[in-house]
Amino acid sequence: MEHDTAQLHLSELLEESLPPELKAGLEAHLATCAECRDSLALLERTLRAVRGLPRVEAPPQFASRLRRRAAQAGLLAARRRRRQGPAGMNFSSTMALAVVLAAVGALLVLVLLMQKQIALLVEEAPPPVLQLAQPAALQTLAEASWAVGGAVRADGRLVPPGSALGGASLEVDLELPAARWAEFRRAAGAVAGLTREAPRVGPDGLVHLLVALRPGS
Amino acid sequence: MSALKRGEEAAFELLVRLHQHRVYGLCLRMLADRAEAEDLAQEVFISVFRNIQTFREESLLSTWIYRITRNHCLNRLKFLRRRAHERQQPLEDTRQADLAGESLADPVAGSRLQRPDRAIEGRELESRVLQELAGMSEDHRELVVLRDLEQLTYEEIQDITGLAEGTVKSRLHRARMELARRMAPHLKDT
Numbered sequence: 383m384e385h386d387t388a389q390l391h392l393s394e395l396l397e398e399s400l401p402p403e404l405k406a407g408l409e410a411h412l413a414t415c416a417e418c419r420d421s422l423a424l425l426e427r428t429l430r431a432v433r434g435l436p437r438v439e440a441p442p443q444f445a446s447r448l449r450r451r452a453a454q455a456g457l458l459a460a461r462r463r464r465r466q467g468p469a470g471m472n473f474s475s476t477m478a479l480a481v482v483l484a485a486v487g488a489l490l491v492l493v494l495l496m497q498k499q500i501a502l503l504v505e506e507a508p509p510p511v512l513q514l515a516q517p518a519a520l521q522t523l524a525e526a527s528w529a530v531g532g533a534v535r536a537d538g539r540l541v542p543p544g545s546a547l548g549g550a551s552l553e554v555d556l557e558l559p560a561a562r563w564a565e566f567r568r569a570a571g572a573v574a575g576l577t578r579e580a581p582r583v584g585p586d587g588l589v590h591l592l593v594a595l596r597p598g599s
Numbered sequence: 600m601s602a603l604k605r606g607e608e609a610a611f612e613l614l615v616r617l618h619q620h621r622v623y624g625l626c627l628r629m630l631a632d633r634a635e636a637e638d639l640a641q642e643v644f645i646s647v648f649r650n651i652q653t654f655r656e657e658s659l660l661s662t663w664i665y666r667i668t669r670n671h672c673l674n675r676l677k678f679l680r681r682r683a684h685e686r687q688q689p690l691e692d693t694r695q696a697d698l699a700g701e702s703l704a705d706p707v708a709g710s711r712l713q714r715p716d717r718a719i720e721g722r723e724l725e726s727r728v729l730q731e732l733a734g735m736s737e738d739h740r741e742l743v744v745l746r747d748l749e750q751l752t753y754e755e756i757q758d759i760t761g762l763a764e765g766t767v768k769s770r771l772h773r774a775r776m777e778l779a780r781r782m783a784p785h786l787k788d789t
Binding site for chain 2: 389390392393394421424425427428429431432433434435436437438439440441444445447448451452455457533535538539540542557
């Protein structure tokens with residue numbers, strides 16, 4: 383096998399997907415070509431490093447933020463309406479179904495409680511909410527967050543650094559590296575209600591701070 | 600599937616629970632930015648919610664979701680490049696900082712039982728791989744991510760990217776060789 387052709391088949395050799403005749407040709411070439419042997423060894427080490435990367439997990443608040451965003455987009459509300467039962471179902475049959483479902487549900491909860499598994503179903507407590515009346519204070523917090531490499535989400539959507547926030551009522555989620563809380567605190571200055579200590583560090587190593595802007599409150 | 604197409608909320612919650620990590624992981628590996636990755640992964644699910652009626656079940660649901668994720672990633676990368684260009688800030692600058700943070704903050708990597716020096720070396724290597732991966736072109740990076748990180752079959756990759764089998768294999772090989780060249784200085788002693 384020619385050198386250039388051999389270079390093209392190194393991946394397939396590592397994946398053991400080469401037809402036998404090509405494999406024999408490549409192996410014969412490798413026995414005589416140090417450059418191809420080096421390329422193969424480097425490729426193998428690289429793939430081992432790539433495949434050894436840890437699995438990534440979505441942040442713990444991912445599902446709850448998505449639910450909020452889907453509700454704001456009107457998706458969950460529309461789906462709930464569709465779940466109200468077939469149009470032809472009369473009131474008494476709906477009530478009867480509800481009573482049966484409630485009884486089954488109550489029984490299930492009881493069993494779960496007895497098995498002490500109810501905690502698994504309880505959603506993680508939301509982070510504390512800081513209420514602000516002034517859009518300028520919110521802007522200060524957002525800028526302090528960007529300055530320490532944090533992220534800002536308004537009503538679930540990521541806000542690009544440098545954007546102006548404020549106006550109507552808004553819920554803003556600040557996500558900061560826990561190690562830079564003190565720096566954030568200094569950059570934020572005297573925003574009322576902001577504690578000196580980081581409120582809560584998530585398992586992802588980030589501090590989550592929920593800020594609600596209610597102008598005029 | 601029928602529960603999903605009927606729009607049952609519980610079915611969507613199950614869908615999110617089953618696929619959130621892989622969708623987020625693909626976004627993170629493609630964008631190399633945690634906040635952008637989460638935002639985009641949420642957009643992917645919103646898009647899945649909106650378009651589930653158009654899913655024709657000719658492929659696996661997971662492959663369809665991956666295809667949506669891949670298209671969203673490419674669009675977001677285009678947008679981020681344009682924004683970075685307007686601000687005259689190289690996109691790589693923000694990525695490098697985030698990648699370093701991600702690797703060091705990784706709770707999985709941090710909890711492995713290893714000798715401390717080996718653990719640090721391992722995390723440095725992870726960080727290098729992520730940096731070099733982020734520095735590659737998008738069409739090379741996506742194939743390495745789909746095949747070597749997500750471990751999808753060639754058939755699934757063809758379905759997701761719309762590329763022919765021969766193109767996937769030859770481009771993937773070029774991508775791996777490029778990554779190997781980039782990684783060479785960091786792999787000397789491994």
